[in-house]
Amino acid sequence: QVQLVESGGGLVQAGGSLRLSCLASGRTFSSYDMAWFRQPPGKERDFVAAIRRTRRSTTLYTDSVEGRFTISRDNARNTVYLQMNSLKPEDTAVYYCAAKYEGGILGSLNEYDYWGQGTQVTVSS
Numbered sequence: 001q002v003q004l005v006e007s008g009g010g011l012v013q014a015g016g017s018l019r020l021s022c023l024a025s026g027r028t029f030s031s032y033d034m035a036w037f038r039q040p041p042g043k044e045r046d047f048v049a050a051i052r053r054t055r056r057s058t059t060l061y062t063d064s065v066e067g068r069f070t071i072s073r074d075n076a077r078n079t080v081y082l083q084m085n086s087l088k089p090e091d092t093a094v095y096y097c098a099a100k101y102e103g104g105i106l107g108s109l110n111e112y113d114y115w116g117q118g119t120q121v122t123v124s125s
Contacts, residue, residue, distance in 0.1 A: 009119030022097030038093035
């Protein structure tokens with residue numbers, strides 16, 4: 001299994017930027033695809049971005065963050081990042097890091113087996 005710890009959340013004004021980090025540990029880390037989900041206040045958890053744990057590093061984004069957010073990974077540090085630019089108030093949510101064994105559907109919440117505790121991102125108007 002894999003353990004995930006998120007960090008980097010905070011309070012920013014609209015138009016600002018944040019970079020979230022997800023540190024992964026555990027066995028066979030390189031075999032896992034990684035993703036970010038978010039849960040706005042009073043709403044369900046939704047897909048944000050994902051990246052495969054391969055050299056090719058195939059990525060996927062939800063439409064609302066395309067062009068503003070960038071997911072990346074650093075294999076040497078066992079870390080996945082989410083760079084968030086041009087933040088909007090509707091981006092306010094608890095952001096969760098997730099992992100699944102490689103080869104499945106990146107954007108499907110039900111396919112992810114491991115989750116971090118989440119980090120709060122708040123964007124003010």
